[in-house]
Amino acid sequence: MKDNELIRKNYTEYNLNELEQDCWTRLVIGASKSRSPFHTPCVATLNSGEVNMRTVVLRKTIPVDKELRFHTDIRSPKWNELSINSSISALFYDSEERIQLRVKGKAVLHHTNDMTAKAWETTSLSSRKCYLTHFSPSSFSDGSTSGLSEEIEQENFTLAESEVGYENFGIVSIQVQSIDWLWLNHAGHRRAFFDYSDGSFQWMIP
Ligand SMILES: Cc1cc2nc3c(=O)[nH]c(=O)nc-3n(C[C@H](O)[C@H](O)[C@H](O)COP(=O)(O)O)c2cc1C
Known part of the structure:
Protein backbone atom coordinates (compact mmCIF):
# COMPACT_ATOMS: atom_id res chain seq x y z
CA MET A 1 0.00 0.00 0.00
CA LYS A 2 1.30 3.46 -0.91
CA ASP A 3 1.45 6.04 1.85
CA ASN A 4 -0.85 8.42 0.04
CA GLU A 5 -3.58 5.79 -0.02
CA LEU A 6 -3.99 6.55 3.63
CA TYR A 14 -16.01 3.09 7.55
CA ASN A 15 -17.23 0.21 9.64
CA LEU A 16 -15.43 -0.79 12.84
CA ASN A 17 -13.46 -3.63 11.25
CA GLU A 18 -12.18 -1.41 8.44
CA LEU A 19 -11.25 1.25 10.94
CA GLU A 20 -9.35 -1.15 13.13
CA GLN A 21 -7.37 -2.38 10.13
CA ASP A 22 -6.65 1.22 9.18
CA CYS A 23 -5.17 1.83 12.65
CA TRP A 24 -2.74 -1.06 12.23
CA THR A 25 -1.80 0.00 8.70
CA ARG A 26 -0.88 3.41 10.07
CA LEU A 27 1.12 1.83 12.87
CA VAL A 28 3.01 -0.36 10.37
CA ILE A 29 3.86 2.70 8.28
CA GLY A 30 4.78 4.57 11.46
CA ALA A 31 7.43 1.98 12.21
CA SER A 32 8.91 1.93 8.72
CA LYS A 33 8.79 5.60 7.66
CA ASN A 47 6.59 5.19 38.77
CA SER A 48 5.06 4.63 42.21
CA GLY A 49 1.76 6.11 41.06
CA GLU A 50 3.37 9.02 39.20
CA VAL A 51 3.10 9.22 35.42
CA ASN A 52 6.25 9.55 33.30
CA MET A 53 6.05 10.34 29.59
CA ARG A 54 8.65 10.50 26.88
CA THR A 55 8.98 10.34 23.09
CA VAL A 56 10.31 7.13 21.57
CA VAL A 57 10.84 5.81 18.06
CA LEU A 58 8.37 3.17 16.96
CA ARG A 59 10.63 0.44 15.56
CA LYS A 60 8.31 -2.40 14.74
CA THR A 61 4.60 -3.12 14.43
CA ILE A 62 3.27 -6.66 14.18
CA PRO A 63 -0.50 -6.41 13.57
CA VAL A 64 -1.16 -10.14 13.79
CA ASP A 65 0.32 -10.22 17.31
CA LYS A 66 -1.05 -6.81 18.30
CA GLU A 67 2.49 -5.82 19.13
CA LEU A 68 4.50 -2.60 18.99
CA ARG A 69 8.20 -2.32 19.78
CA PHE A 70 10.68 0.39 20.67
CA HIS A 71 14.33 0.28 21.67
CA THR A 72 15.83 1.69 24.83
CA ASP A 73 18.81 1.63 27.15
CA ILE A 74 18.06 -0.82 29.95
CA ARG A 75 19.77 1.60 32.39
CA SER A 76 17.10 4.26 31.70
CA PRO A 77 14.41 4.79 34.37
CA LYS A 78 11.60 3.61 32.10
CA TRP A 79 13.09 0.10 31.99
CA ASN A 80 13.02 -0.19 35.75
CA GLU A 81 9.54 1.33 35.89
CA LEU A 82 8.24 -1.21 33.41
CA SER A 83 9.90 -4.11 35.20
CA ILE A 84 7.95 -3.11 38.34
CA ASN A 85 4.71 -2.16 36.59
CA SER A 86 4.25 -3.34 33.02
CA SER A 87 1.31 -1.01 32.31
CA ILE A 88 2.14 1.20 29.35
CA SER A 89 0.33 3.66 27.14
CA ALA A 90 1.42 5.08 23.78
CA LEU A 91 -0.04 8.22 22.25
CA PHE A 92 0.03 8.88 18.51
CA TYR A 93 -1.23 11.97 16.70
CA ASP A 94 -1.29 12.72 12.99
CA SER A 95 -2.01 16.45 12.77
CA GLU A 96 -2.59 16.40 9.00
CA GLU A 97 -5.17 13.66 9.17
CA ARG A 98 -6.29 14.66 12.62
CA ILE A 99 -6.18 11.14 13.93
CA GLN A 100 -5.26 10.33 17.52
CA LEU A 101 -4.58 6.81 18.75
CA ARG A 102 -4.39 6.07 22.44
CA VAL A 103 -2.87 2.66 22.80
CA LYS A 104 -2.85 0.80 26.09
CA GLY A 105 -1.03 -2.39 26.84
CA LYS A 106 1.44 -4.40 28.85
CA ALA A 107 5.17 -4.21 28.27
CA VAL A 108 7.36 -7.26 27.83
CA LEU A 109 11.05 -6.47 28.25
CA HIS A 110 13.66 -8.10 26.04
CA HIS A 111 17.35 -8.11 26.89
CA THR A 112 20.19 -10.26 25.52
CA ASN A 113 17.88 -12.69 23.73
CA ASP A 114 17.27 -13.64 20.09
CA MET A 115 15.05 -10.61 19.48
CA THR A 116 17.60 -8.10 20.78
CA ALA A 117 20.51 -9.87 19.03
CA LYS A 118 18.74 -9.60 15.67
CA ALA A 119 17.79 -5.94 16.18
CA TRP A 120 21.25 -5.01 17.48
CA GLU A 121 22.87 -6.53 14.41
CA THR A 122 21.01 -4.07 12.19
CA THR A 123 21.48 -1.09 14.52
CA SER A 124 23.70 1.49 12.82
CA LEU A 125 26.88 2.85 14.32
CA SER A 126 25.25 6.23 14.98
CA SER A 127 22.28 4.60 16.74
CA ARG A 128 24.62 2.42 18.78
CA LYS A 129 26.07 5.59 20.30
CA CYS A 130 22.91 5.86 22.42
CA TYR A 131 23.97 2.74 24.29
CA LEU A 132 27.58 3.77 24.83
CA THR A 133 27.31 6.48 27.47
CA HIS A 134 29.54 5.86 30.47
CA PHE A 135 26.84 6.79 32.96
CA SER A 136 23.18 5.82 32.79
CA PRO A 137 20.78 7.85 30.68
CA SER A 138 18.77 10.27 32.83
CA SER A 139 21.48 10.48 35.53
CA PHE A 140 22.56 14.01 36.49
CA SER A 141 25.95 15.37 35.38
CA ASP A 142 28.25 18.14 36.59
CA GLY A 143 28.06 19.99 33.27
CA SER A 144 26.60 19.97 29.79
CA THR A 145 27.59 16.68 28.17
CA SER A 146 26.52 14.00 25.70
CA GLY A 147 27.83 11.46 28.18
CA LEU A 148 30.00 10.00 25.42
CA SER A 149 33.76 9.94 25.08
CA GLU A 150 35.14 12.19 22.34
CA GLU A 151 35.93 9.21 20.08
CA ILE A 152 32.40 7.92 20.33
CA GLU A 153 30.90 11.35 19.94
CA GLN A 154 32.87 11.80 16.71
CA GLU A 155 31.90 8.28 15.61
CA ASN A 156 35.56 7.43 15.64
CA PHE A 157 34.98 3.81 16.60
CA THR A 158 34.38 0.53 14.84
CA LEU A 159 31.34 -1.68 14.80
CA ALA A 160 33.34 -4.22 16.84
CA GLU A 161 34.14 -1.55 19.45
CA SER A 162 30.45 -0.68 19.69
CA GLU A 163 29.58 -4.22 20.78
CA VAL A 164 29.89 -3.28 24.46
CA GLY A 165 26.68 -1.28 23.98
CA TYR A 166 24.74 -4.50 23.43
CA GLU A 167 24.63 -5.10 27.18
CA ASN A 168 22.68 -1.84 27.53
CA PHE A 169 20.38 -2.45 24.59
CA GLY A 170 16.80 -3.43 25.34
CA ILE A 171 13.56 -3.82 23.43
CA VAL A 172 10.22 -2.92 24.93
CA SER A 173 7.46 -4.92 23.33
CA ILE A 174 4.00 -3.50 23.90
CA GLN A 175 1.29 -6.15 23.90
CA VAL A 176 -1.61 -3.96 22.86
CA GLN A 177 -4.78 -4.41 24.91
CA SER A 178 -6.83 -1.59 23.46
CA ILE A 179 -6.82 1.22 20.92
CA ASP A 180 -8.90 4.35 21.37
CA TRP A 181 -9.27 5.96 17.92
CA LEU A 182 -10.34 9.57 17.49
CA TRP A 183 -10.83 11.42 14.22
CA LEU A 184 -11.40 15.16 14.21
CA ASN A 185 -13.74 16.12 11.41
CA HIS A 186 -15.40 19.50 10.82
CA ALA A 187 -18.79 17.85 10.15
CA GLY A 188 -18.59 15.88 13.39
CA HIS A 189 -15.80 13.98 15.08
CA ARG A 190 -15.78 10.19 15.28
CA ARG A 191 -14.45 7.88 17.94
CA ALA A 192 -14.10 4.11 18.34
CA PHE A 193 -12.67 1.71 20.88
CA PHE A 194 -11.02 -1.58 20.03
CA ASP A 195 -10.69 -3.82 23.05
CA TYR A 196 -8.49 -6.87 22.49
CA SER A 197 -9.03 -8.24 25.99
CA ASP A 198 -12.58 -9.29 25.03
CA GLY A 199 -12.44 -8.72 21.26
CA SER A 200 -15.13 -6.03 21.30
CA PHE A 201 -15.13 -3.12 18.86
CA GLN A 202 -17.39 -0.20 19.77
CA TRP A 203 -18.30 3.28 18.65
CA MET A 204 -17.94 6.05 21.19
CA ILE A 205 -19.18 9.60 21.54
CA PRO A 206 -16.15 11.74 20.70
C1 LIG B 1 12.30 12.22 18.70
C2 LIG B 1 12.78 11.45 19.91
C3 LIG B 1 12.93 10.09 19.82
C4 LIG B 1 13.37 9.36 20.92
N1 LIG B 1 13.46 8.00 20.81
C5 LIG B 1 13.79 7.27 21.90
C6 LIG B 1 13.75 5.84 21.84
O1 LIG B 1 13.42 5.23 20.82
N2 LIG B 1 14.10 5.17 22.97
C7 LIG B 1 14.44 5.81 24.13
O2 LIG B 1 14.74 5.12 25.10
N3 LIG B 1 14.48 7.15 24.21
C8 LIG B 1 14.15 7.89 23.13
N4 LIG B 1 14.14 9.27 23.20
C9 LIG B 1 14.55 9.90 24.47
C10 LIG B 1 13.40 9.80 25.48
O3 LIG B 1 12.35 10.67 25.10
C11 LIG B 1 13.83 10.09 26.93
O4 LIG B 1 14.33 11.41 27.02
C12 LIG B 1 14.90 9.14 27.43
O5 LIG B 1 14.70 7.83 26.91
C13 LIG B 1 14.88 9.05 28.95
O6 LIG B 1 13.63 8.57 29.35
P1 LIG B 1 13.35 8.00 30.81
O7 LIG B 1 14.17 8.83 31.77
O8 LIG B 1 11.89 8.16 31.01
O9 LIG B 1 13.76 6.55 30.82
C14 LIG B 1 13.69 10.01 22.13
C15 LIG B 1 13.52 11.40 22.22
C16 LIG B 1 13.08 12.10 21.12
C17 LIG B 1 12.90 13.59 21.26
Whole structure:
Protein backbone atom coordinates (compact mmCIF):
# COMPACT_ATOMS: atom_id res chain seq x y z
CA MET A 1 0.00 0.00 0.00
CA LYS A 2 1.30 3.46 -0.91
CA ASP A 3 1.45 6.04 1.85
CA ASN A 4 -0.85 8.42 0.04
CA GLU A 5 -3.58 5.79 -0.02
CA LEU A 6 -3.99 6.55 3.63
CA ILE A 7 -4.63 10.23 3.42
CA ARG A 8 -7.92 12.11 3.28
CA LYS A 9 -10.14 9.18 4.01
CA ASN A 10 -13.75 9.77 4.79
CA TYR A 11 -14.10 7.76 7.94
CA THR A 12 -17.84 8.36 8.20
CA GLU A 13 -18.12 5.57 5.61
CA TYR A 14 -16.01 3.09 7.55
CA ASN A 15 -17.23 0.21 9.64
CA LEU A 16 -15.43 -0.79 12.84
CA ASN A 17 -13.46 -3.63 11.25
CA GLU A 18 -12.18 -1.41 8.44
CA LEU A 19 -11.25 1.25 10.94
CA GLU A 20 -9.35 -1.15 13.13
CA GLN A 21 -7.37 -2.38 10.13
CA ASP A 22 -6.65 1.22 9.18
CA CYS A 23 -5.17 1.83 12.65
CA TRP A 24 -2.74 -1.06 12.23
CA THR A 25 -1.80 0.00 8.70
CA ARG A 26 -0.88 3.41 10.07
CA LEU A 27 1.12 1.83 12.87
CA VAL A 28 3.01 -0.36 10.37
CA ILE A 29 3.86 2.70 8.28
CA GLY A 30 4.78 4.57 11.46
CA ALA A 31 7.43 1.98 12.21
CA SER A 32 8.91 1.93 8.72
CA LYS A 33 8.79 5.60 7.66
CA SER A 34 10.76 8.11 9.69
CA ARG A 35 8.64 10.95 8.29
CA SER A 36 5.40 9.41 9.44
CA PRO A 37 3.78 11.28 12.34
CA PHE A 38 3.25 7.89 13.94
CA HIS A 39 7.02 7.27 14.00
CA THR A 40 7.53 9.02 17.33
CA PRO A 41 4.79 8.29 19.86
CA CYS A 42 4.73 9.54 23.39
CA VAL A 43 4.93 6.62 25.80
CA ALA A 44 3.74 6.75 29.41
CA THR A 45 4.76 4.54 32.30
CA LEU A 46 4.08 4.59 36.02
CA ASN A 47 6.59 5.19 38.77
CA SER A 48 5.06 4.63 42.21
CA GLY A 49 1.76 6.11 41.06
CA GLU A 50 3.37 9.02 39.20
CA VAL A 51 3.10 9.22 35.42
CA ASN A 52 6.25 9.55 33.30
CA MET A 53 6.05 10.34 29.59
CA ARG A 54 8.65 10.50 26.88
CA THR A 55 8.98 10.34 23.09
CA VAL A 56 10.31 7.13 21.57
CA VAL A 57 10.84 5.81 18.06
CA LEU A 58 8.37 3.17 16.96
CA ARG A 59 10.63 0.44 15.56
CA LYS A 60 8.31 -2.40 14.74
CA THR A 61 4.60 -3.12 14.43
CA ILE A 62 3.27 -6.66 14.18
CA PRO A 63 -0.50 -6.41 13.57
CA VAL A 64 -1.16 -10.14 13.79
CA ASP A 65 0.32 -10.22 17.31
CA LYS A 66 -1.05 -6.81 18.30
CA GLU A 67 2.49 -5.82 19.13
CA LEU A 68 4.50 -2.60 18.99
CA ARG A 69 8.20 -2.32 19.78
CA PHE A 70 10.68 0.39 20.67
CA HIS A 71 14.33 0.28 21.67
CA THR A 72 15.83 1.69 24.83
CA ASP A 73 18.81 1.63 27.15
CA ILE A 74 18.06 -0.82 29.95
CA ARG A 75 19.77 1.60 32.39
CA SER A 76 17.10 4.26 31.70
CA PRO A 77 14.41 4.79 34.37
CA LYS A 78 11.60 3.61 32.10
CA TRP A 79 13.09 0.10 31.99
CA ASN A 80 13.02 -0.19 35.75
CA GLU A 81 9.54 1.33 35.89
CA LEU A 82 8.24 -1.21 33.41
CA SER A 83 9.90 -4.11 35.20
CA ILE A 84 7.95 -3.11 38.34
CA ASN A 85 4.71 -2.16 36.59
CA SER A 86 4.25 -3.34 33.02
CA SER A 87 1.31 -1.01 32.31
CA ILE A 88 2.14 1.20 29.35
CA SER A 89 0.33 3.66 27.14
CA ALA A 90 1.42 5.08 23.78
CA LEU A 91 -0.04 8.22 22.25
CA PHE A 92 0.03 8.88 18.51
CA TYR A 93 -1.23 11.97 16.70
CA ASP A 94 -1.29 12.72 12.99
CA SER A 95 -2.01 16.45 12.77
CA GLU A 96 -2.59 16.40 9.00
CA GLU A 97 -5.17 13.66 9.17
CA ARG A 98 -6.29 14.66 12.62
CA ILE A 99 -6.18 11.14 13.93
CA GLN A 100 -5.26 10.33 17.52
CA LEU A 101 -4.58 6.81 18.75
CA ARG A 102 -4.39 6.07 22.44
CA VAL A 103 -2.87 2.66 22.80
CA LYS A 104 -2.85 0.80 26.09
CA GLY A 105 -1.03 -2.39 26.84
CA LYS A 106 1.44 -4.40 28.85
CA ALA A 107 5.17 -4.21 28.27
CA VAL A 108 7.36 -7.26 27.83
CA LEU A 109 11.05 -6.47 28.25
CA HIS A 110 13.66 -8.10 26.04
CA HIS A 111 17.35 -8.11 26.89
CA THR A 112 20.19 -10.26 25.52
CA ASN A 113 17.88 -12.69 23.73
CA ASP A 114 17.27 -13.64 20.09
CA MET A 115 15.05 -10.61 19.48
CA THR A 116 17.60 -8.10 20.78
CA ALA A 117 20.51 -9.87 19.03
CA LYS A 118 18.74 -9.60 15.67
CA ALA A 119 17.79 -5.94 16.18
CA TRP A 120 21.25 -5.01 17.48
CA GLU A 121 22.87 -6.53 14.41
CA THR A 122 21.01 -4.07 12.19
CA THR A 123 21.48 -1.09 14.52
CA SER A 124 23.70 1.49 12.82
CA LEU A 125 26.88 2.85 14.32
CA SER A 126 25.25 6.23 14.98
CA SER A 127 22.28 4.60 16.74
CA ARG A 128 24.62 2.42 18.78
CA LYS A 129 26.07 5.59 20.30
CA CYS A 130 22.91 5.86 22.42
CA TYR A 131 23.97 2.74 24.29
CA LEU A 132 27.58 3.77 24.83
CA THR A 133 27.31 6.48 27.47
CA HIS A 134 29.54 5.86 30.47
CA PHE A 135 26.84 6.79 32.96
CA SER A 136 23.18 5.82 32.79
CA PRO A 137 20.78 7.85 30.68
CA SER A 138 18.77 10.27 32.83
CA SER A 139 21.48 10.48 35.53
CA PHE A 140 22.56 14.01 36.49
CA SER A 141 25.95 15.37 35.38
CA ASP A 142 28.25 18.14 36.59
CA GLY A 143 28.06 19.99 33.27
CA SER A 144 26.60 19.97 29.79
CA THR A 145 27.59 16.68 28.17
CA SER A 146 26.52 14.00 25.70
CA GLY A 147 27.83 11.46 28.18
CA LEU A 148 30.00 10.00 25.42
CA SER A 149 33.76 9.94 25.08
CA GLU A 150 35.14 12.19 22.34
CA GLU A 151 35.93 9.21 20.08
CA ILE A 152 32.40 7.92 20.33
CA GLU A 153 30.90 11.35 19.94
CA GLN A 154 32.87 11.80 16.71
CA GLU A 155 31.90 8.28 15.61
CA ASN A 156 35.56 7.43 15.64
CA PHE A 157 34.98 3.81 16.60
CA THR A 158 34.38 0.53 14.84
CA LEU A 159 31.34 -1.68 14.80
CA ALA A 160 33.34 -4.22 16.84
CA GLU A 161 34.14 -1.55 19.45
CA SER A 162 30.45 -0.68 19.69
CA GLU A 163 29.58 -4.22 20.78
CA VAL A 164 29.89 -3.28 24.46
CA GLY A 165 26.68 -1.28 23.98
CA TYR A 166 24.74 -4.50 23.43
CA GLU A 167 24.63 -5.10 27.18
CA ASN A 168 22.68 -1.84 27.53
CA PHE A 169 20.38 -2.45 24.59
CA GLY A 170 16.80 -3.43 25.34
CA ILE A 171 13.56 -3.82 23.43
CA VAL A 172 10.22 -2.92 24.93
CA SER A 173 7.46 -4.92 23.33
CA ILE A 174 4.00 -3.50 23.90
CA GLN A 175 1.29 -6.15 23.90
CA VAL A 176 -1.61 -3.96 22.86
CA GLN A 177 -4.78 -4.41 24.91
CA SER A 178 -6.83 -1.59 23.46
CA ILE A 179 -6.82 1.22 20.92
CA ASP A 180 -8.90 4.35 21.37
CA TRP A 181 -9.27 5.96 17.92
CA LEU A 182 -10.34 9.57 17.49
CA TRP A 183 -10.83 11.42 14.22
CA LEU A 184 -11.40 15.16 14.21
CA ASN A 185 -13.74 16.12 11.41
CA HIS A 186 -15.40 19.50 10.82
CA ALA A 187 -18.79 17.85 10.15
CA GLY A 188 -18.59 15.88 13.39
CA HIS A 189 -15.80 13.98 15.08
CA ARG A 190 -15.78 10.19 15.28
CA ARG A 191 -14.45 7.88 17.94
CA ALA A 192 -14.10 4.11 18.34
CA PHE A 193 -12.67 1.71 20.88
CA PHE A 194 -11.02 -1.58 20.03
CA ASP A 195 -10.69 -3.82 23.05
CA TYR A 196 -8.49 -6.87 22.49
CA SER A 197 -9.03 -8.24 25.99
CA ASP A 198 -12.58 -9.29 25.03
CA GLY A 199 -12.44 -8.72 21.26
CA SER A 200 -15.13 -6.03 21.30
CA PHE A 201 -15.13 -3.12 18.86
CA GLN A 202 -17.39 -0.20 19.77
CA TRP A 203 -18.30 3.28 18.65
CA MET A 204 -17.94 6.05 21.19
CA ILE A 205 -19.18 9.60 21.54
CA PRO A 206 -16.15 11.74 20.70
C1 LIG B 1 12.30 12.22 18.70
C2 LIG B 1 12.78 11.45 19.91
C3 LIG B 1 12.93 10.09 19.82
C4 LIG B 1 13.37 9.36 20.92
N1 LIG B 1 13.46 8.00 20.81
C5 LIG B 1 13.79 7.27 21.90
C6 LIG B 1 13.75 5.84 21.84
O1 LIG B 1 13.42 5.23 20.82
N2 LIG B 1 14.10 5.17 22.97
C7 LIG B 1 14.44 5.81 24.13
O2 LIG B 1 14.74 5.12 25.10
N3 LIG B 1 14.48 7.15 24.21
C8 LIG B 1 14.15 7.89 23.13
N4 LIG B 1 14.14 9.27 23.20
C9 LIG B 1 14.55 9.90 24.47
C10 LIG B 1 13.40 9.80 25.48
O3 LIG B 1 12.35 10.67 25.10
C11 LIG B 1 13.83 10.09 26.93
O4 LIG B 1 14.33 11.41 27.02
C12 LIG B 1 14.90 9.14 27.43
O5 LIG B 1 14.70 7.83 26.91
C13 LIG B 1 14.88 9.05 28.95
O6 LIG B 1 13.63 8.57 29.35
P1 LIG B 1 13.35 8.00 30.81
O7 LIG B 1 14.17 8.83 31.77
O8 LIG B 1 11.89 8.16 31.01
O9 LIG B 1 13.76 6.55 30.82
C14 LIG B 1 13.69 10.01 22.13
C15 LIG B 1 13.52 11.40 22.22
C16 LIG B 1 13.08 12.10 21.12
C17 LIG B 1 12.90 13.59 21.26
